[in-house]
Amino acid sequence: MLKQLSVMAFGVAITFSATAQTTYPYQDTSLTPEQRADDLIGRLTLEEKARLMIDVSGPVERLGIKPFQWWNETLHGVARNGFATVFPITMGMAASWDDALLFRCFDAASDEARIKYRQAVRAGQMNRYQGLSFWTPNINIFRDPRWGRGQETYGEDPYLTTRMGLAVVRGLEGPKDAKYKKLLSCAKHYAVHSGPEWNRHSFNIENLPERDLWETYLPAFKALVQEGDVAEVMCAYQRIDGQPCCGQTRYLQQILRGEWGFKGIVVSDCGAIRDFHTKGHHEYTKTPVESTAKAILAGTDNECGSVYKAIPQAVREGELKESDLDVSLKRLFVGRFRLGEMDPDHLVPWMQIPEERLCSKAHNDLAYKMAQESMVLLQNKNNILPLAKENLNIAVIGPNANDSVMQWGNYSGYPTHTVTILDGIKAKVGKNATVKYINGAGHVANAVTISHFNELTTRSGVPGVEAFYWNNKEQEGAPAAATVYTNSIHLDNGGNTVFAPGVELEDFSATYTTVFKPQKDCTVTIDLKADDGYRLIINGDTVANRFRSAHGMQTTRRELKAVAGRAYDIQVDYIQVSGMAHFEFDINEKHTVSNNELVAQAADADVVVFVGGISPRLEGEEMKVDAYGFKGGDRTDIQLPQAQRELIKALKAAGKRVVYINCSGSAIALADESENCEAILQAWYPGERGGDAVADVLFGDYNPSGKLPITFYKSVNDLPDFLDYTMAGRTYRYFQGTPLWAFGYGMSYTDFVFGKPRYKKGKLSVALENIGSCDGEEVVQVYVKRIADTDGPIKTLKAFRRVNVGAGQKTEVEMELPREAFECWDKESNTMRVIPGKYNVMVGNSSRAEDLQTIVVTVK
Template sequence: MKRSNLLLSIIVMCSAGAAAQNLPYQNADLPAEQRAEDLLGRLTLDEKAKLMMNGSPAIPRLGIPQFDWWSEALHGVGRNGLSTTFPSCIGMAASFDDELLERIYSAISDEARAKNTAQKRKGKVGKYQGLSFWTPTINIFRDPRWGRGQESYGEDPYMNSRMGQAVVRGLQGPEGHKYRKLLACAKHFAVHSGPEKTRHSLDIESLSPRDLWETYLPAFKDLVQKAGVQEVMCAYQRFEGEPCCGSNRLLQQILRDQWGFDGLVVSDCGAIGDFWRPGRHGVSKDAAAASAKAVISGTDVECGSNYKSLPEAVRAGEISEEQINVSVKRLLKARFELGELDPDSLVEWTKIPESVVNCDAHKQLALQMAREQMVLLQNRGNLLPLDKDAGRIMVMGPNAADSVMMWGIYFGQPAHTVTVMEGIEAKLGTKVKYAKGCEITEITDTRSLFGDFVTPDGKPGMEARFWNNTRMEGKPVVETRYTSALQFDNGGNTAFAPGVELTNFTASFRGSFTARQDGRVFINYVNDDGIRLIVNGDTVANRWMAEEMRNNKRELKVKAGQKYDIQLDYMQLADGATLQFNVETIEPTTPAEVVAKAADADVVIFVGGISPDLEREEAKVNKPGFDNGDRTSIELPQAQRDILKALHEAGKKIVLVNCSGSAVALTPETETCYAILQAWYAGEQGGHAVADVLFGDYNPGGKLPVTFYRDDSQLPPFDDYSMKGRTYRYFGGEPLFPFGFGMSYTEFELGKPEYDKKAGKITVSVTNTGRRDGTEVVQAYMRNTADTEGPAKTLRGFCRVELKAGETKAVAIDFPRESFEGWDAATNTMRVVPGNYELMVGTSSADKDLQKIQVTID
């Protein structure tokens, strides 16, 4: 080549390289939509399909990095290692404190951004490590049997709306910034609340327009129009014959045409496969047809892998590439708005240091919320607060020393979790007598030995290695360590660990313990598919094959001082995956023997209730009263009732700390127990919060975000989505504890409320007439007096007010004209119908706790 030609070639190459760095989509000064339009035109059809799946691979030729749309932040960054674990959502709703909730989700988004930035610098961002977070859940908790109700903010549309908006603001960051902090996601659109067992085939076909528009849709509308949520997740089941992720009515007519939503619709995980898989919805013939149907209906991103067949669907004429482009442009725009394709130096959120993760300030937020969400349900004889004479107190119950229970579901890994037992001992500064007494559903004396385990290199717990193959070959994709009993389940498409596939993987766990005394221990494990158990080099179980779920218990005779090496290997092939493992001492016992252990105690703090192992998404382990993650009964399990009854008959004063993610029917317990504290699943600082309340260092002010019914007989059929007879808005009976109820260690008195129609405000004075400082939640309800088919009352405002003993404050609650909106049967629309209304202002939804104002709306 001549020198002149060589020089010309170099100039051309350099010019091409410079141009490649200045293409419109690479220009951070251009609007995100313009950049998305430019990049869209440079993608092949196959590349577009890959970008539309939650695990989107990198496209190096265009400089597009790997991106995963699936991350969790239900009540803390979930499934991604160390993070701050806040109380369950249903518990946080009990605080009636949306200002604190927004601060908490701002802290969560700080941790999420910091962890993502650190991961990007490692060169790979996988599942649960991204910037798109699939929360909040704003479905109506219409039935206490739904195992996932704990993910929501209760049974009231206004409550779910107001708390959900706070979550979105905290996650997505304040307005006025060039880049969004994260993407939040309102889920599950729109009519979804169990049963878990039938969600992949259920058709909700006879819902009244009133229930749809007045109960199930308002929170979603508000998050779209008021909070600007950027993602909406469509639900599993069918609505009026069409899968929600393939419903033109839900995703086009309502969400986009009526509400003006311009963000992304993502599918629930595996929902597109439900279109065509045998025994499910059966509306499509195969994955290609299902994918085409979903995209045309408006589902932009699939959690799953069906969308890889979209090119096939285009070739078959089931969808056009232009229709696919609509979704791809939306998702590209969202990624540009995150700054995810721009240098970190331009994106302010990448400056958040990794030191914020589980920092002291965030732990204090977790403690503050854990305190605020405690609901005092009963305090007979003013037993609480207890004095700090530890000698007369004993702690019992299956949840007293359980740290994992405190995390609820969809959790992260805090550096340390304060159990209720630990919180009480820290409060009293001494050891406290303790006996577990029973399990959640069984009267046995059980002690876990997992806390005695050490890894082969001497660290606490068991080491774990995972391979994304079924032969345990090659370098593990994950190497980690577990210090709590193993609890894995891929229900809801949950990976066992970040980077591990949902199917066709293997794992190996190794650790050892030294026996404290001669006797028997039990190795308990639950698994599907392959399992291999090796003890001190001997293979004692080896079923390396495809199998259904199996519950296993193996007895091991041990000698004091002897070391026992345990290796557990697991292979998962297809469909559901479950693995649980623990080593325990288990002895049968009786209520009389349990009572004997409390012989010297005057007061028994019994920490019971239920467990997130049993009430959650598609739980595989079933116990009496539970089925597939839902509850078949809302009664407190009989084993606990028998223990409480025996303690009561022995003359013990019982304080029941009820831990649950849903309402528990505690009718007998109001007789056997002096005091009842609803503690929910209280997060990593929950033990301190419980102790603060029990011993009077914090005055409880939480209120119930759900109705506590008396017993199972008060519930309609679980699979009936009609609101008739459900929640405080339509329930005609007498509940055990009403929505909005919660006691205090002081007393409050409300003055006469007044309504200023012009200003759109309710004003009322609140006085703390007791001797302790405390917090009251003033609640405002509305009813259209002419609407005999409508709700008896519906929440439209609330305000937390902190008062010192003897103090009076004036409280103002916003109540604009739109607060009178309701269903108008005459026009089949939601609107403010002129006429007479009742405003009800008070301290719970019970009529006796409310004062009424008559209002006429023109």
Template sequence: MKKLFLCFVSFLFTASLLGQPYPYQNTKLSADARAKDLLSRVTLEEKAALMQNNSPAIPRLGIKAYEWWNEALHGVGRAGLATVFPQAIGMAASFNDVLLFDAFTAVADEARAKSNKFSEQGGLKRYQGLTYWTPNVNIFRDPRWGRGQETYGEDPFLTSRMGVAVVKALQGPEDGEYDKLHACAKHFAVHSGPEWNRHSFNAENIKPRDLWETYLPAFKDLVQKANVKEVMCAYNSFEGEPCCGSNRLLTQILRNDWGYDGLVVSDCWAISDFYQTNAHATQPDATHAAANAVLNGTDLECGSDFRNLPEAVKTGLVDEKRIDVSLLRLLKARFELGEMNDKPVWDIPYSVVNSKEHQALALRMAEESIVLLQNKNNILPLNKKLKIAVMGPNAKDSIMQWGNYNGFPAHTVTLLEAVRKTLPESQLIYEWGCDRTNDVAVNSLFSESSMNGKKGFVAQYWNTITPEGEPVATEVISSPFHLTTLGATAFAAGVNIKNFSARYKTVFKPTKSGDVAFQFQTNGRTSLTINDELVVKNIFANNTTNVYTLKAEAGKSYTIEILFSQRNGDAALNFDFGYLVPVDLSASIAKVKDADIVIFAGGIAPSLEGEEMRVTIPGFKGGDRTDIELPSIQRRMLQALKAAGKKVVFVNFSGSAMGLVPETESCEAIVQAWYPGQSGGTAVANVLFGDYNPSGRLPVTFYKNINQLPDFEDYSMKGRTYRFMSDPLYPFGFGLSYTQFTIGKAKLSKTTIKNNETVAITIPVTNTGKRNGAEVVQIYIRKVNDVDGPLKTMREFKRVEVESGKSKQVTLSLKPSTFEFFDAAQNKVVVTSGDYEILYGNSSDAKALKKLKVTIQ
């Protein structure tokens, strides 16, 4: 009876407190004060749970469930409808950080609107929260790296400028009551492939000069100039320590040297690499790994090893007070976002999502991203009265245009669709021509399959190893499957990375009879059923394999069902079905014989280059490339067209630099389109037909071939990028226009300055051609007599619109940081006395640059 009475008194006492909110519930207090109060009220076990990306609810304190993991690389990712901008490398080619800020302001608005809607359902799940793990500001040091497409290129200054714009746009005004979102600088710090061994790779023997002048500047600027709220540590090791357990990176440099006070999040399951035998294996078990990560500066884990932190405290591996330091940062971040409040703090209507204004921004960004590399005899822009053939594997592939880490647009305009809108059918020929990489390809039949009135397969997912009960997610997949958990990517929102199962079902109604091949590449228990007959029980296919052939009859219905469950390790399911079509070059050329011009849409795709992939076809390995040249089948097609007397405009879609030496001979024009997003087809067509004057510039060096590249695993910058090599196919900063610009003689406000002074440079730019256009004025610096330094390094740029026949005076301020270089004697980046060359022009090519000299006393 006494015990019952005490429980009742306790209940009354607790209930009375509900009328008086705790300090952490008081929205008038600062985020810091609220966080400190809440921290004092959670248990050690609750602290460990809150330090994992999938943070559970704590009902007794009114803490809602929260998922830290969200993506917005070039639009809100993986959460349904969103405006899909060009891939990051394409946006870098715009050299327009002002437009990039506008684009990511739109992204931030869509993100808040979507999160507000998701919050109506309770706690925020994966890809629903307010903490976005973007931008990727790693240096794209080698074109073979599959994730280089996610970056802003090879140059530290360009990467910094673009990254700062992204962070400021996502996080919103710094003087706002609440942050709009939180951005994340990743992957800190020396990280740019290879993908296949990233969990065990050790970036070592990095020269201090390369570290401070190449790999760290963008991260430093995002911390000190943009106040980025999160930093993500990388998978690989740096000088023998996993990056997420690197005291030098996370404590000495990030916090002590740069004064960073935000939170550090691990890349997903990177802490597991600390003790996995096939990874870094620097710690004996998960408990030691969790303690080591926290002690060295990681606050939040994407993964589940931090559940061992209470045990680590009990065994003396880490003090609970150190746990509190990390958790305080996490709680403060949630309060800064207003996520702990009862109602959304940013009132942004859902109607902004893929609105007309945002669609227009996506188109403009796509237009500005396109780089004209070659234009023999001014074949471009094309005359709209000509008969045009559109060919190539990327002519009508909408998914290719999305890049990776993408959202899903309401509609994607392909190049073929855009040309069809530009020309009457009588002037257009479409011929597929060839596959991206294979001599035999699948003519996909997804368009002839549907379920419940929707094209494609209905996908259902369960967070159990067998499909039982109600599915946790249901969606429609209307195109060939490219599903993987590599890179810690779920098959669908709300689905586990491990211990899950799936069912994919459709009804296939062929319009013609023939042999239909079912192609799989899978890692997981997979079976195929047709019309309730189990035709393949266990599918084992490490590479794309034809596992079954259906002798289809026109007019009949075939119910297709694929069952999948994650077996062990990383799951993968790539699937397509259709008629096998051998490539016939002569037949394809015959079909375009009446065309005046052939537009060949080729290149590669995100299904070939990307994050830790199971791609093992020639030229590709694990998401990276082993060769940078155009796949052989496309090269042969272009050469055959040339031999047939056809004038070819080659549109290259890729997320990385390509070795295009043969194409400079076989093609009249070459256009670099990247992965241009939802409006990419329209943008490319506008350039091809002259409705938009191209103005993009290369954010990476285009090498002639792989022989110009050092070893991929060598992180030395020697011989890499425009800064340390001088004989490329196309140089960094290069891009042609349909008009001509003259850059006149520049003037300096001073030619002798002190090391803390700013000097102004004024550069006249004249449009001497017949069309309005945009020029990108570029400034590079070289320190005279610096034998170990770069040949030149970009330190300023400005995009300027100039009308035909007009001139503009472009004035730029060269701040003291413009002249910073690594000084071995002081072991840091500083401005030292001496002579400096200011190189200015419209690309990094020495022939395109003029010189001035300034002396620093």
């Protein structure tokens, strides 16, 4: 008797047949994953093996092997696969210093991931972003605030990053002793990666001091491998000492596999193997065959890309042996068997997660709680905060005040609803209080932009723009995907992001159609920006045709004098030729406004809440932004953009009290703002409930307790060269200057006092008293410094704990500080070890010297 299983792969329905009885050992669920993998590998042909070592892993129908997608994303909630709970960006979650809460967030995210996987399988699909292998956490050290991807990390400290990374792995993979893993998680990007974005495909890190390597760049990876049993490690784009990371024998073979004993899967970053031989990139090899052999022999098991299609040729030419492939394939299949992906659903508990958990109230509440804990109060002159809820006129201004998409950060899903910061403030005020929103302040220039996207409907009358995609450049055949966009469209394949599930990264085309019916007479611009080609068709007439020069970024702003009630049928045909894919579309009214006009609108305000900063549209992964101090997703300057600085200064000059909310994924130099604003709150990109969390802090419904996971410098002049990977002068551990706000810093509405720490037999204890008038949480931080070490860090975080203390209450805090916490670099032996001697142990609520109590501990 046969049972049938149908799955959609690459847009084609595939039906597998497998016997109802167990025929082969690899189908026997009582065997170990290793035994099952050994049996299955022996049944594969060379061509089948090659297909299984690429991230879009093809099926082997004769053996019942289903398609498998190795690349999925859940940086801060399930990403790029429809509706999902969107938590604050990871840098914001790091500011919570709450790894227990972080675990709960990723446990919730993994619930949603399993639900979405089950939905896809039952729908006969298995497209990108629908699989069970998730490429997170990003545990790179955020060494420089100019790095555009810093928002994806957990900050600048190895220990904080380690604690947070372990929590993510536990939340995604489930209990270590479970038969089946919930998901596969991935520690990335290994190793020594921290920007820049613009040259990552050719960059070479040379002569990195061994101390920096072992004390700063590697500890989190080692911990996730040895303590976390992380399933996957992703090798990075750049070279180290001339070898690309995905072909690095020292890092992959000697350290990862040898010293640390990693038995899991190594995946490449997307396109990283292609960088080996591409002209203008690493040029480490000459051909795809040579690149394939180098990467596989170094230990890269799975390629995100298509270079591994050369595997059969590499074997035939003697560059590889089939037995070399079997080593990688065993690791890949062990991972798949540990997921239960090849076993009946009823045997895998994770396949029984109730569907109602997807975007549930419980998960929304977790996003809310994490957003609250991520808020860092940096300044509060004259105790202007918390604000009164009544009898107060508030003006809300700034580019991030009413921007829901900003709050999602990068690599995000789509929340069912987002509470903007403006929404949160409006919901809080009470009797005789007003909230006035002043539109027009932009990130880099002031202009009132009114989108008419809400006046667009599909040709069938559904709100939005309808899109059809084809995996060819001719728009031929059945569409590979279709969707409707209800917000202004901003798509690109930066970071190897597809436009929609089922659409390839390159060589695709699309048609976008909508009907614009304005409610009043207006002059609008149809704003189009695309790489590669497009044509714009209005009411059947082609008014812009850029197909003929379909290469590179192209922009069209087509003015339309629209008449109220008249219908304008709009169609945009898009073609992607090669490389970069980018498409933006909106219909806007726009006019510039002066600072005087904006300040005048705030004339009656008792307080101005300015919600500024930057945006994921300006900082991120390998972006094509070149103006206003941004390059490739990185920043060339760390100051707040000039337009915002000048407007805040004008508000101050007009006598306004300004409360500044900074939204960013990284550190902003806010020296001017610290002078011109009464209060400053760092809100990051705070997720779907960010507006509620900000408002809670502003009005005193939540006592802020977040702490900075990074240093806020005064200017870019405080920073070494961006391309210099040595740690000298970087982060709180090596920076000799005075920061604007220090790592670990964050204010509260109450005051805490620390007693003298005590240390005995691996335990540290300290008295903590809340001498203020309201309850609060404090993060107790423990730093260590070997006194005789004159070359090493100024101090290094070794323990922390979040503690709740009631008003007027006192508590005794006990923390583990084992012998291993004193491990550091020994230049005599060139190893990490505990060196006997005297150590300063510093305890307090930030890394600032004035916030720490110090005792001397002798380690024997």
